[in-house]
Amino acid sequence: MAVNTKTPEAQDPQPSSAKCGCQANEEEMLRSLDTVIDGFIDTDGALVPILQTAQNLFGYLPEKVLKHISLRLKIPYSEVTGVVSFYSFFSTVPRGKHVVRVCLGTACYVRGGKEVLEAFKKNLKINVGETTPDRMFSLEVGRCFGACGLAPVAMIDDDVHQRVKSAKIRDIISQYQHEGEDVKEAR
């Protein structure tokens, strides 16, 4: 149930905007949010789908976004945050460009998922729920991605890495790190 609460620079108003790759300002942000909300205007129980889409768009759900959703849907802000805090998928703080989720489902757990998690913590030098200072990686724990036949697994963004060995974590991370450097150079 817990939403990620700990992360450095939690107050940073700018979205990490990993997905769209642009630095949207507030106005643009709310404008695109309106488009999202309009898309769900005929949907019953639209709050959750809207929050999901908004989170995909901004990478996280800042207060401004939640307030705006509350106003548009005429749902009390308290109810909106109640829903946001209930589901672990939602985050009210920015996350890293890449979200590492180490599976600690049963199959992964009995096949050494704990050691894999420790290795990620050690290599990224962060704890679960935190983001690296360079905003490249967030570390989370997953509860089964349904790839139990290939345990232990870790999911980085949408890629499932199978039969992860703690000794090889550095190689996995560096694949994503280098990808990051290319982006920096391009800018």
Added chain:
Amino acid sequence: MPLQKITSSQELDRIKKAVLDARAKNAAQKKILLCAGAGCIASGSLQLKKALEKKIQEENLAVEVVETGCLGPCAQGPVIVISPDQTFYENLKPEDASDIVNEHLRKGKLVERLVPRNIKNDKPVLKQSDMDFFQKQIKIVLRNCGRIDPLKIEDYIAEDGYQALAKVLTSLTPDEVIKQVKKSGLRGRGGAGFSTGLKWELTRKASGDVKYAICNADEGDPGAFMDRSVLEGDPHSVIEGMVIAAYAIGASRGFVYVRAEYPLAVSRLTKAIEHAKESGLLGEHILGTSFNFDLEIRMGSGAFVCGEETALMRSIEGKRGEPRPRPPFPAQKGLWDKPSLLNNVETYANIPMILLRGADWYATYGTEQSKGTKVFALAGAVRNTGLVEVPIGTPLGELIYEIGGGIKGGKKYKAAQIGGPSGGCIPKEFLNVALDYKTLEELGAIMGSGGLIVMDEDSCMVDVARFFLDFVQDESCGKCVPCRVGTKRMLEILERICAGEGEEGDVEKLIRLGLQIKETSLCGLGQTAPNPVLSTIRHFRKEYDQHIREKHCEAGVCPSLVRAPCQSACPAGVDVPGFVSLVGEKRYAEALKLHRERNPFAAVCARVCFHTCEEKCRRATLDDSVSIRGVKRFMVDQEVIIQIPEVHHHDQNAARKIAIIGAGPAGLSCAYFLARLGYRPTIFESEPRPGGMLVQTIPAYRLPRETLAREIRMIEQLGVTIETNKKLGQDFSLQDLRDKKYDAIFIGIGAPESFGLGVAGEDADGVVMALPFLKQYNIRGSVPVGKKVIVVGGGNAAIDAARTALRLGAEQVTVLYRRSQEEMPAYEEEVRESLYEGVKLMPLTHPVEILKTQDNKLSGVRCMTMKLGDYDQSGRRRPTTDGADQFILEADQVIVAIGQTLNPGRIFAMKDAELKMTTNGFIYADSVTGQTSVPGIFAGGDVATGPWSVVAAIGAGEIAAVGIDQYLTGENHAFWREEKVVDTDYDPDVDPVPYPREPVRSIAVEKRKHNFDEVELSWNENVAQRQAKRCLRCDYGKSVKRRGNR
């Protein structure tokens, strides 16, 4: 291109026929079915697809690569099937594409290196249907998974897809549909197993115009991936099932609630819904009838509790997914307070087949109470992990060993966890249990959604219970108190136990809390949350007690109790990483000293130990375990003058009288540790030479006599007196010792009696027991040996007897064992060496009669061939026979080695006290102190445990020594139990050394076959150094409190 709208069942038939005709025309045309389930994608199947397509294009072949859903054997991914040949290729890499295209597709030749091999005979398996993994499966739910392109609706139609819907809409009334479903006996596959037909009927009968049909695809149980695979591999089967359900209950709108963690399933289902809408199979006027049904997807947001029906509906409503009390049940008041039907993915996927083939057909599968098939997600420590579908009632053992291929890495089965956080663990005693709703419930587990996680001996059951409780505690929505607070309290207790701070009574507290939470929680989550704890307590109570009382985690898992898994696995608690790393720095004397802190018999164990430490070695996950015994062997060979360990002199202790009965490993070890505390115990030994089994039965080619004698002399030098030829029950009694005012007595007489065969003719001359046979040779120096010798048994004594007989001139030695070779309890390396030396092994053979001549001389053995039947209490297959295959083996000597026991008779008799015995007939001794039921009398080793290992006896001797000291002084002075800090160099950031494991060398067979020279050789220093460096130093940076009071 938009899909054609299908407006009648005739049109549906036309499309089906068109696809089938086109297929028939190209029947010989090769096609590659490539598994694109999430598992195989993670293994790289999409890269493989690219490589295949590129190669096919280069070669100008007209071969289509079809992305299908999950084929099943996820661990072997990526996998493909080439049709129509049915060739199954596994573990593919993009580089393999060229061989497949050039050899198989162009030349029609099998690429042998890429096909699976039969585990039994190592032959390549040519067809998918011949694979063990598939042979025992019956696929109803997974009928299309791996066979069709899930994104092509016409592929589904060609496989009779939507035919059931057409039949229902054109010829059946809703009541008739419900009748069929009820008759089929289908029960909800989501967990609780409620009758599906009944649920439909209740929803149909509920009053209201608006009703909903909902599919639960929030497969939140960790370890379950059946629903994901169905949605990915055959989404239309779920859609069709839902439309039929909607028709039956009278709903016009439906939802599929899918987990956000399954992006691929969501995207495939989304496309399938679009296609079904375009084709007129969803939406208005389905198949040209007046029936309308619309389907939407709603994604979960990561809350396990939303798998509960009322919570799921609230979540669809856009609210916090908290459950509410029932009644009213969703059938009356569900989504937006309207009557709603909720079934899970697998349940819906069954529906089309039931209506198409009839309820009677479906009911032919399964058991009396539970019909049909069940899909299981097989994961954990089995070889063939993946998705399997079997008739309900299939025995668990069959699923694990036949389909799953047995336990990975030759380890032993410990338990299967069924039903996720709501389920329970099933131990090896119940491998025969039929997997159906009722029997599982009786065992404290549940069928659940079908996650089946197999655990081997490396799993700690207390930790597993803690894990599940941590999960449910975290996922508890917090609405009701029993679940929110109760699970938290249970978790705290479990965490304490795992941290080595468990207290007596904790287990009872857990049971009480668990039952209370089950009874009083609001929803299914809380009502089942204590199950994993209660079931592990029920089946593995011993492990809880070990954690609480001995502060010991045998599996080597709980971090606070485990410094290194090898050390935890060692019954004597030897600091393995410590001595191995000291050997790595050539500090042999220090290494040996460290070893003897916990185990005086370093040189003995370097030769005869069964090294459980190596089985737990973490290096095995990288390549192979460290050869700990090999390193030890090199270490002990460097000792020139035997060292004397640290001894605390103590005049008071020296004056106390302590008697130890039996100079075997347990008694000698007990004496050694007592002597180090300043005691001067006396050992009474029945034989002329001390050493017990070490000297009486273990042959000199395994353990040279001088090696043993040296370590026994060292113990004597510490102030231990050994009196030989003093037999308990004959030369003295326990009462005598008590009369002579001994302050404490330790009994370590082993399990000296042999089991007989119990068959006719056993009294023939020439039939001997293994132990007397070995003892006579080892102690007296000679024993009569036949020419044609048959040894019966599969343990170490059997192999020792066989090899001894061979060395003493037997021409032919045959070992008969009633189970299979893999199941022989003898050490694998001993069996292997005996075969090299010419011993003949006949597994699955059992003697039924000893044949003799008129003058009572042995002439032969009538044997029977055995087959492996169902599973027995030990988790092994029971050897059975139909009595048909009998044959006679000639023999002039039979050595019986089928087991040892203790026949106490009157030997423990005392005037006013009696020793309590265990149910197995051995002496009861406390696991922490070694004390028996009589104060002042202690016991350990085989006499207390039944026949076991040398090192276990050594460990038991140490425990009793500490127990005796505590009994006499009231304090624990076991200074050797303090962990020593080993100052060897270790850099945790450096990659592990790449050297492979080196086998232990042995002398050539010709040179050893006829003598008793030691068979094994030591390594040279270079090899030993490298091997020692392979240690990953699991102990690094860890300081674990000394092992409690143990």
